[in-house]
Amino acid sequence: DIQLTQSPSSLSASVGHRVTITCQASQHTSNSINWYQQKPGKPPKLLIYDASNLNVGVPSRFFGGGFGTEFTFTINSLQPEDVAMYYCQQYALLPLTFGGGTKVEIE
Amino acid sequence: EVQVVESGGAPVQPGRSLRLSCAVSGSRFYEYGMHWVRQAPGKGPEWVAGISWNSGETGYGDSVKGRFIISRDNAKNSLYLQMYSLRSEDTALYFCVKDQGSSFTSGAFDIWGQGTMVAVS
Numbered sequence: 001d002i003q004l005t006q007s008p009s010s011l012s013a014s015v016g017h018r019v020t021i022t023c024q025a026s027q028h029t030s031n032s033i034n035w036y037q038q039k040p041g042k043p044p045k046l047l048i049y050d051a052s053n054l055n056v057g058v059p060s061r062f063f064g065g066g067f068g069t070e071f072t073f074t075i076n077s078l079q080p081e082d083v084a085m086y087y088c089q090q091y092a093l094l095p096l097t098f099g100g101g102t103k104v105e106i107e
Numbered sequence: 108e109v110q111v112v113e114s115g116g117a118p119v120q121p122g123r124s125l126r127l128s129c130a131v132s133g134s135r136f137y138e139y140g141m142h143w144v145r146q147a148p149g150k151g152p153e154w155v156a157g158i159s160w161n162s163g164e165t166g167y168g169d170s171v172k173g174r175f176i177i178s179r180d181n182a183k184n185s186l187y188l189q190m191y192s193l194r195s196e197d198t199a200l201y202f203c204v205k206d207q208g209s210s211f212t213s214g215a216f217d218i219w220g221q222g223t224m225v226a227v228s
């Protein structure tokens with residue numbers, strides 16, 4: 001199975017600042033990484049697919065990049081509504097797997 | 108607008124069986140792969156099972172392989188998860204999820220239901 005290691009597990013930043021989350025895969029995944037946002041009591045929401053493609057309706061301050069085993073997810077200009085858990089997920093190999101998650105908070 | 112509504116979750120004793128259902132409306136259901144993803148209280152999501160548009164391919168997570176069966180009925184716009192030999196570790200909120208593509212190995216979960224709770228004890 002492909003293990004996804006996210007870091008940090010939590011972060012706190014000021015409104016307007018840039019935050020970056022990394023996702024390291026235990027095997028090469030090409031660009032087969034997606035990113036999700038989950039707010040309390042809600043299902044996850046797809047933000048980024050294929051490592052760098054913004055899903056329809058997702059604000060452009062969200063950005064994804066990377067290839068192979070190292071991936072990054074960035075929120076440019078953090079907003080109060082971005083407080084949530086963020087998860088990476090791979091589809092390069094079955095079983096499909098998720099990272100452990102990153103909790104994003106406002107300072 | 109695509110809507111996904113799960114049902115069938117319930118309290119159940121270990122070793123028993125349960126069948127979850129999912130009704131999908133507002134999309135060409137028959138064109139897309141579908142999944143079940145679960146989330147235990149306070150934990151991250153875990154992929155349970157996936158099925159291609161025509162039921163030709165299915166896949167399962169390691170923890171449920173051999174115990175759970177995913178199926179679909181395109182005529183009824185419905186997805187199912189038959190769960191056997193339930194364990195306490197199967198306790199979770201089960202989400203029905205639409206795939207972006209026709210297979211289930213494109214792996215982008217773009218539409219989620221609100222989930223149905225399964226509690227095994």
